[in-house]
Amino acid sequence: MTQYLYEEECDELPAFSVEGLPSxxxxxxxEMLEAESxxxxxxxxxxxxxxxxxxxxxxxxxxxxxxxxxxxxxGKIPFPLLHVDTGYKFPEMIEFRDxxxxxxxxxxxxxxxxxxxxxxxxPFALGTQKCCGLLKTRSLLDxxxxxxxxxxxxxxxxxxxxxRAKERIYSFRDAAxxxxxxxxxxELWNYYNGKLDKGEHIRIFPLSxxxxxxxxxxxxxxxxxxxxxxxxxxxxxxxxxxxxxxxxGPIPLLPGEKTERRTVRMRSLGCVPCTGAIASxxxxxxxxxxxxxxxxxxxxxxxxxxxxxxxxxxMKKREGYF
Amino acid sequence: MHPHANSANADHTFExxxxxxxxxxxxxxxxxxxxxxxxxxxxxxxxxxxxxxYEDQLQSIQQSKLNRxxxxxxxxxxxxxxxxxxxxxxxIDVAYRYFxxxxxxxxxxxxxxxxxxxxxxxxxASTADAAVVLVDARKGVLPQSRRHATIxxxxxxxxxxxxxxxxxxxxYSEEVFRRVEADLQExxxxxxxxxxxxxxxxxxxxxxxxxxxxxxxxxxWYTGPSLLEYLEEIxxxxxxxxxxxxxxxxxxxxPDDSFRGFAGQIIAxxxxxxxxVVALPSKQKTRVRSIVTFDGALPEAGTGSSVTLxxxxxLDLSRGDLLVSEEGLPNxxxxxxxxxxxxxxxxxDLHKRWIMRQVTDEVxxxxxxxxxxxxxxxxESSLASQLGLNDIGxxxxxxxxxxxxxxxxQNRNSGSFILIDPLTNATVGAGMxxxxxxxxxxxxxxxxxxxxxxxxxxxxxLQTAAVAISERVHRSGHHPGAVWLGAGxxxxxxxxxxxxxxxxxxxxxxxxxxxxxxxxxxxxxxxxAGMIVLYSSHQALEQKKHLLTSTIQPDRILHVxxxxxxxxxxxxLQQIVAWVEGLRIARPEEGx
Numbered sequence: 001m002t003q004y005l006y007e008e009e010c011d012e013l014p015a016f017s018v019e020g021l022p023s024x025x026x027x028x029x030x031e032m033l034e035a036e037s038x039x040x041x042x043x044x045x046x047x048x049x050x051x052x053x054x055x056x057x058x059x060x061x062x063x064x065x066x067x068x069x070x071x072x073x074x075g076k077i078p079f080p081l082l083h084v085d086t087g088y089k090f091p092e093m094i095e096f097r098d099x100x101x102x103x104x105x106x107x108x109x110x111x112x113x114x115x116x117x118x119x120x121x122x123p124f125a126l127g128t129q130k131c132c133g134l135l136k137t138r139s140l141l142d143x144x145x146x147x148x149x150x151x152x153x154x155x156x157x158x159x160x161x162x163x164r165a166k167e168r169i170y171s172f173r174d175a176a177x178x179x180x181x182x183x184x185x186x187e188l189w190n191y192y193n194g195k196l197d198k199g200e201h202i203r204i205f206p207l208s209x210x211x212x213x214x215x216x217x218x219x220x221x222x223x224x225x226x227x228x229x230x231x232x233x234x235x236x237x238x239x240x241x242x243x244x245x246x247x248x249g250p251i252p253l254l255p256g257e258k259t260e261r262r263t264v265r266m267r268s269l270g271c272v273p274c275t276g277a278i279a280s281x282x283x284x285x286x287x288x289x290x291x292x293x294x295x296x297x298x299x300x301x302x303x304x305x306x307x308x309x310x311x312x313x314x315m316k317k318r319e320g321y322f
Numbered sequence: 323m324h325p326h327a328n329s330a331n332a333d334h335t336f337e338x339x340x341x342x343x344x345x346x347x348x349x350x351x352x353x354x355x356x357x358x359x360x361x362x363x364x365x366x367x368x369x370x371x372x373x374x375x376y377e378d379q380l381q382s383i384q385q386s387k388l389n390r391x392x393x394x395x396x397x398x399x400x401x402x403x404x405x406x407x408x409x410x411x412x413x414i415d416v417a418y419r420y421f422x423x424x425x426x427x428x429x430x431x432x433x434x435x436x437x438x439x440x441x442x443x444x445x446x447a448s449t450a451d452a453a454v455v456l457v458d459a460r461k462g463v464l465p466q467s468r469r470h471a472t473i474x475x476x477x478x479x480x481x482x483x484x485x486x487x488x489x490x491x492x493x494y495s496e497e498v499f500r501r502v503e504a505d506l507q508e509x510x511x512x513x514x515x516x517x518x519x520x521x522x523x524x525x526x527x528x529x530x531x532x533x534x535x536x537x538x539x540x541x542x543w544y545t546g547p548s549l550l551e552y553l554e555e556i557x558x559x560x561x562x563x564x565x566x567x568x569x570x571x572x573x574x575x576x577p578d579d580s581f582r583g584f585a586g587q588i589i590a591x592x593x594x595x596x597x598x599v600v601a602l603p604s605k606q607k608t609r610v611r612s613i614v615t616f617d618g619a620l621p622e623a624g625t626g627s628s629v630t631l632x633x634x635x636x637l638d639l640s641r642g643d644l645l646v647s648e649e650g651l652p653n654x655x656x657x658x659x660x661x662x663x664x665x666x667x668x669x670x671d672l673h674k675r676w677i678m679r680q681v682t683d684e685v686x687x688x689x690x691x692x693x694x695x696x697x698x699x700x701x702e703s704s705l706a707s708q709l710g711l712n713d714i715g716x717x718x719x720x721x722x723x724x725x726x727x728x729x730x731x732q733n734r735n736s737g738s739f740i741l742i743d744p745l746t747n748a749t750v751g752a753g754m755x756x757x758x759x760x761x762x763x764x765x766x767x768x769x770x771x772x773x774x775x776x777x778x779x780x781x782x783x784l785q786t787a788a789v790a791i792s793e794r795v796h797r798s799g800h801h802p803g804a805v806w807l808g809a810g811x812x813x814x815x816x817x818x819x820x821x822x823x824x825x826x827x828x829x830x831x832x833x834x835x836x837x838x839x840x841x842x843x844x845x846x847x848x849x850x851a852g853m854i855v856l857y858s859s860h861q862a863l864e865q866k867k868h869l870l871t872s873t874i875q876p877d878r879i880l881h882v883x884x885x886x887x888x889x890x891x892x893x894x895l896q897q898i899v900a901w902v903e904g905l906r907i908a909r910p911e912e913g914x
Contacts, residue, residue, distance in 0.1 A: 026558070027626050029348035029427040038628035039587045042573040046641050046682075071585070073616040073630070075577040158418045165417040184415065186441055186665045188448040188752045191679050191740045195747035209429055211420045217343055286336050 030218055034067065037206040039190060040169060041071040041153070044204050045078050047194045048151040051204075052144070055081035055101070055108070057093045058269040060155030060207055062224050063215055065104060067206060068153075080107040082143055082152070086135035087117050088271035091249050096227045111143035123273050124252075131274075141177040144201060151194065151202045159211045169208050175199035213292055220285045230288065232265040232280045243276035346422070349558055352431040352446040352453050352479070354470040359456045360487045364528035365419060365432055368550065371535040372421045416446045425554040435466045440698060440712035441665040443470060444752060447477035448738070451558055454549070455484045459492045459525070463505045465699040471521065472698050475513045476661055476714065478734055478754070480876075481556050482510075482521045485549055489541065490527040496543040499525045507907060512701055516850065517801055520875050524549050557876060565625075566650025567591035567599065568728070568736050570681040571643045575630055583614050583630040584639055589681065589735035590728075591647060592624040593631070601637055602644045602654065602726040608635040642683040644726045644736075652726045652736060657759035659693070660739070661730075662709060662717045666750035668743065670709040670717065676750065680725055680739035687741070691718040709751075718759060730754035794852035798827050801905040804845060804855045804879045805898055811882070813895060814858050820899055826854050833859030849874060854902055878905070 027035065044051050053068060055061050068077045081101060085094075101108045113121070116134040123131040144152060158165045168184050170192040185193050194202050207215070219226060229246075236247045238259050245251060247259050249272040264277035265288075282288040353361055419430040431446030433439065435456075447453060453474035457467045467484070474482050484506050492498040503523040510521040525533060525544050532538035535550045547555065568590035575583040593599075597610045613620040614630040623629045631645065639645075646652060664670055670689055678687040695706035695715040709715045730737030741751035795801055807813055814830045821828040829848050833841045841859060848855045880901050882894065889897070 026347060027624070028344060029346050030344060032348045032626060035587060035626055035628040039572070042585050042628070043682075046573045070616040071628070072573075072575060074581060074583075074614065075575045159420045162417075165419060166415045181415065185749045186445045186752070187749075188445050188740060189735065189738050190449070191738075191749075193679070193740065193742055193747070193749045195677075195742055197747065209418065209420070211422070211427075213343075213422065214427075217340070220340065221344055286340065289340065290336055 030214060030221065033210055033214060034070070034218070036190070036209065037064075037067045038071040040192070040204065040206040041068055043192055044151055044153065044170075044194065044202075045072070048202070050147070050149050051079040051151040051153065052082045052109070052147060052149040053077075053079055053153040054140075054155070055083050055097070056155065056269070057083065057089070057097045057227060058155070059215055059219060059226050059230060060157065060210075062100075062226050063210075063218055064153065064155045064207060065100075065106070066222060066224050068106075069104060077104075077106050079153075080109050080147075082109045082111060082147070082149075084136055084140045084143060085110050085112045086139070086271050087112055088123070088135070088249070088273060090227075090229060090246070090266075090269065090272055092229050093227050093269060096225075100225055109143070109147065111139055111146075113139035113142065123271070128274055137177075144177070149201065150196055151204055153204045153206060155207050156205050157207050157210050157212070157215075158205075167205060167208065169205055170194055171203040171205065173201050173203060177201070179203075213289070216285070216289050216292060220289060227266075227269060229266040229269060232263055232283045232287075234261050234263045235277070236260075237262050237264060237277060244279070245275075246272065246277055248272065342424075346425065346427055347558060348427045348429065349452065349553060349556060350429045350431065350450050351553065352433060352443075352450040352474070353456065354433045354435040354443050354446070354453075354466070354473075359435070359458050359466070360528045361432070361435070361456050364454075364456065364485065364487065364526075364534065365430060367528050367531055367534045368428075368430075369419060369421050371531060372423055372550070416442050423550065423554060428553065435470060437465075437469065437699075438712060440469070440473065440714070441663060441752075443473045444477060444663040444665075447474050447479055448734075448752070450474075450477075450479050452481040452483060452553065452556055453479045454553075455482060455521070457484050457486050457502055457506070459486050459488050459498055459502060462502050463509055468509060468701070469698045471509055472513055472696075472701055473663075473714075475519045476663075476754070478730060482519065483549070483552060484521050484523045485528075486523055486525045487528050489525045489532065490530045494525070494527075494532075494538075494540045499523075499544070511795065517795060517852075517878070518875050520877060522552065522877070524552060565590040565733070566652075567593055567597070567645070567647035568652070568733065569593065569599075569631065569645040570683070570736070571639050571641055571645065572682050574640060581632075582636070583632050584645070585628075585630045586645075586682070587628045588623060588625050590625055590733050592622055594622045595619075598648045599633070599645045600648055600651065601639055602646060602652070603724055604637070604639075604643070606635070606637050607648070608633045608637055610634070644681065644683075646726075652728045653758040654724050654726050655758045655760040656721045656724055657690075657719065658725070658727065658755050659716060659718045659757040659759055660753035660755045662715055662741075662754075663752045664709040664711060664713045664715075664750070665752060666743070666748055667711045668746075668748075668750060669711075670713075670715075670751060672708070675744070677742040677744050678719075678721065678725075678739050678753075679742065680727060681736055683725065685721045685723060685725060686744075687719045687721045689717050690720050692716075693718065716756070717753070719753075727755050727758075729756060729758075731756075795907060798852050799906060800826055800852075800854070800902075801878065801907065802849045802852045802854065803902060803905045804849055804857055804874055805902070806879060806881045806883075807856060807858045808882065811858050813882070813891060813898070814856050816891075817856055817895060817898060820895065821854055821856075821902055824899070824903075826902060827852065828854040828856065830856045830858065833857070846874070849878075854905070 053064065055065065072078055083097060113135050116138070121131055121134050156164055156167070158167060163181070166181055168187050170185070170187065171179060172185055173179060196202065236259050237244050238247055238253060238257050240254070240257065244262065244264055251272050253259070262279065263281055265280045265282060266275065267278050269275065280291060282291045353365060417432045419432055421428050431450060433442045433446035453470065455467050455470045455474070457463060471482055486499055486502050489499065506521045506523055510519055511517065513519055524546065525541055526549055528534055532540050533544070533548045535548060537548050569586050569588050571584045572586040575581070575585050593610055593613065595610050595612050598607065599610055600607050611632040611634050613623050614632055620629065662670065670692065672689050675686045675688050678685050692706050692708060693716040694703040695709060695713055696703045698714055706715055709717070728736040737755045739753045740749055741753065742748070743750045814832070818828050818830050831841050831844045831848070836844065845855050845857050880898065882898065
C-alpha cells in the first residue's frame with residue numbers, strides 16, 4: 001500500500017455516497033441461507049466417495065434439489081437421488097417425481113421394502129411405529145447399504161421438531177445407522193467433519209437453518225415446482241380420528257365411514273393413510289404464505305408418526321430414521 | 323405445473339409484504355445458561371412473544387408429565403429437546419431456534435452454561451454475531467456469566483449483551499441494576515484491557531416479559547431499547563467490507579472441456595470480472611473472467627456469496643487452494659500460534675499429529691508447545707503442558723507444509739481451524755490463529771491476546787504495553803471514544819473546549835494535516851491511550867472507515883453524519899457532548 005492510497009482512491013471511486021452505501025447489497029436472509037446450503041452441498045460432494053440425496057418429493061426436497069442444481073451449475077448434480085417409496089405415497093407425488101426428476105436431468109433410484117409389503121405391512125395392521133420402521137427406516141438403511149453410500153443428504157430442518165433442533169448439519173451414524181444425540185461431533189464455524197470408518201455414514205442436512213416460512217418464501221422467489229397437493233382444491237376425503245384423510249390411493253374405508261368433498265390442501269406430504277389434509281382455500285403460493293402467518297399449529301402436527309408418545313421422533317432418529 | 327408465483331392477479335399489498343420478507347437480513351446470536359438463570363424462559367418468551375410458538379407445541383407442553391414449573395407454563399420444556407434433558411432438567415447440547423420479526427430473521431444457538439459444556443458454548447459462539455449473557459439480578463455476575471462472556475470474546479463475537487434478568491424479584495430496583503452493570507463493565511475490562519470489547523446491559527424480567535420484546539413500564543429509569551429492539555438494531559458485518567478478497571476453492575466444476583470453474587464461498591471482500599487475483603499456495607497470478615451462477619453471470623459478488631469463478635488463465639487449482647486479491651496477501655507460514663478450545667476427553671498431546679481443517683485446506687499439524695492455559699472462570703492464565711476436555715489455552719503449532727491464513731481477529735473463517743484425530747475421526751480441538759510465528763513483523767492480535775493476560779505470567783509476546791487500558795480508564799474516569807466529524811468541521815474546536823472543561827481527555831486529529839494513513843494511526847494511538855479523539859476527515863471512504871472500525875468497537879465511534887443534518891451547530895454540539903458523556907465510567911465509590 002502506498003502512503004497516498006486513500007487520496008488516489010478518492011479520485012477513482014467517487015461512487016461512494018456520503019453514507020457509504022455499499023455497492024454490493026448485503027445478503028438477505030434467504031440469500032444467506034442459500035449460500036450456506038450451497039456451501040454444505042459442495043463440501044459434501046468434495047469430501048465423500050459416494051453421496052446420495054434423499055428425495056421425498058415434498059417441498060423441502062424440491063428446494064434441496066434446486067440448491068443442488070445451483071451448487072454444481074453448469075455441471076450436473078454429481079450424485080443420484082434416492083426415493084424410499086413406502087408404497088403408500090399419493091399417486092400425484094409419484095407422477096410429479098418421475099416428471100420433475102427427468103426435467104432436472106438427475107439420476108433417480110427408487111427403493112421399496114418389497115419383502116415387507118409382500119408380507120402385508122400396513123399401518124392399519126402394524127401401527128404407524130412398526131410400519132414406518134419397516135417401510136421407511138429399514139428400507140432406507142437397506143438402500144444406503146446396497147448403494148454403498150457414505151453420505152445421504154436429507155431435507156430435514158431444525159425447526160420441525162425439538163429433537164431435530166439438536167441435530168448437527170453433518171449427523172454421524174454408526175454402522176447400524178443409529179444416531180447418538182449425546183455423542184455428536186462439535187460443529188464450529190462452517191467446518192464439517194465427515195471422516196468415517198468403514199460401514200459408517202453421515203446424514204447431511206443442508207436446510208438445517210431454514211424454517212417452514214423460509215422454504216415457502218424461497219419456492220415463491222425461485223418459482224420452484226411443487227406437487228399440486230400443496231394447493232387447495234375440492235377433494236374427496238374421509239374424516240378419521242380427527243384427521244382429514246384424502247381417499248386417493250391405498251386407503252380402505254372402515255365400516256361406517258363415508259367420504260365427502262371438502263376444499264383442502266396438504267401442508268406436508270407423507271403416506272396416504274398417515275398424513276392429514278388441512279381445510280384451506282390457499283390455491284396459490286402467495287395465498288399459502290399468507291395463510292402461514294395465520295397458522296397456530298406446527299406443520300408436523302398432522303403426521304401420526306411424531307405423536308405416538310413423548311419423544312417419539314428422538315427414538316425413531318436413534319434407530320436410523322431421518 | 324403449478325399456479326405461477328408471480329401471476330399478475332397476485333394481491334398488490336401482499337406482494338409488498340412478501341418483498342419486505344424477502345429483504346430481511348439474518349442475525350445469529352448465542353445464549354448460555356442453566357435452568358436456574360431463566361435462559362429457557364427468556365428464549366421461550368422471545369419465541370412466544372414473537373408468535374413463533376405454535377399452539378399444538380404449547381399444548382404438548384401443558385400435557386407433559388415432566389412439567390417442572392410451578393407457574394402456568396414451563397418454557398424450558400419447549401427448548402430442551404432430548405429425553406435425558408427433560409428428565410434431568412438440564413440442557414446438554416447446543417440447540418438451534420428460529421424466529422422472525424418484522425425487521426430480521428434470528429437464529430439462536432442455545433447452549434448449556436455449565437463448565438463441562440464449554441465446548442458447546444464455543445460451538446454456539448463460533449457463528450454468532452451477538453451473545454446474550456444472562457445475569458441473575460439477585461446474584462450478580464457469577465462464574466457462569468464470566469465464562470460465557472469470556473468465551474464469546476475469545477470466539478470474536480462483535481456484540482456482547484448482558485440481560486440482567488429477574489428484575490421482578492428485586493422490585494425493578496435501579497440501584498441493583500447499576501451495581502450489576504458496574505461489575506459487568508469491570509468484567510469487560512478484564513476480558514479486554516484494550517477496551518475493545520464492551521458489554522451492553524439491559525434490565526429485564528423474562529418471566530414477566532418486561533423489556534424482552536417491548537419496553538417496560540415497570541422500569542421507567544431505563545430509557546434504552548428492549549432486548550429484542552437492541553437485537554434488531556445491531557449492525558451485521560457488511561458483505562461489502564473493503565477487506566482483501568478471500569476465496570477458498572471448495573470444488574472444481576468441469577462438466578466438459580470447454581468449462582472449468584472454481585466453486586466456493588467468498589469469505590472476505592468482493593470480486594468483479596477483471597479483478598487481478600493470486601492463487602495460493604502456487605502464487606500464480608491471473609484475472610477473474612466471470613462470476614458464474616445458475617441465475618446468470620454476476621457483475622459483482624460480495625462476502626458470503628457462494629459462486630463459481632472462471633479465470634483468464636488455465637490454472638491448475640484444486641480444493642484447498644485460496645484465491646486472494648493482489649493487495650493484502652494473507653500470512654503464508656508453517657508455524658503459528660492459536661487460542662485453542664479442547665473439545666475431547668483425549669488431551670492435546672505434543673507428540674501426536676492431528677488433521678487440521680482450515681477453510682477448505684487439510685494438512686497434518688503437530689502442537690509444539692502449550693504456552694498457557696486460561697481459566698475461563700477467573701481469566702487467569704497459567705503454565706500448562708497439555709489441554710484437557712473443555713480447556714482453553716494458547717498453543718504453538720507446526721504444519722507439515724505452508725498454510726495460507728489470516729489472524730482470527732481479521733477473519734473468523736480464514737483464521738480458524740478444527741483438529742481431527744486421525745485415529746478416531748473425532749473433532750478434538752477448535753483453534754483461532756493469533757500469531758504467525760515465522761514473521762517477526764506480523765504482530766499478534768491485541769484483542770485475543772487480552773483474554774487471559776491478567777495472570778501472573780502473561781503469555782510471552784502478547785503484552786504490548788506496561789499500562790493496561792483498564793488502568794487508564796480508571797484514572798481518566800472515561801472510556802476512550804472517537805467522534806468522526808466531517809472534513810474541516812467547524813465543530814472541532816468548540817467541541818474540544820467543551821469536553822476538556824467537562825474533564826475529558828480530548829484531542830483533535832485533522833486529516834488534512836497528515837499524509838496518507840498517518841491520521842488513522844494517530845487516532846488509534848490516542849484512542850489506545852484512553853482519549854476522546856475528535857477526528858476530522860472525509861467520511862466517504864469505506865477503506866478508511868474500515869481501518870478504524872476494525873480496531874475500535876462500533877459503539878465507541880460516533881459518526882456525526884449519522885446525526886440529523888438539519889440540526890444547527892449548537893444542537894449538534896449538544897448531541898455530541900451527550901454521547902461522550904455516556905463514555906464515563908461509574909465510579910464505584912460514587913455509585914453506591
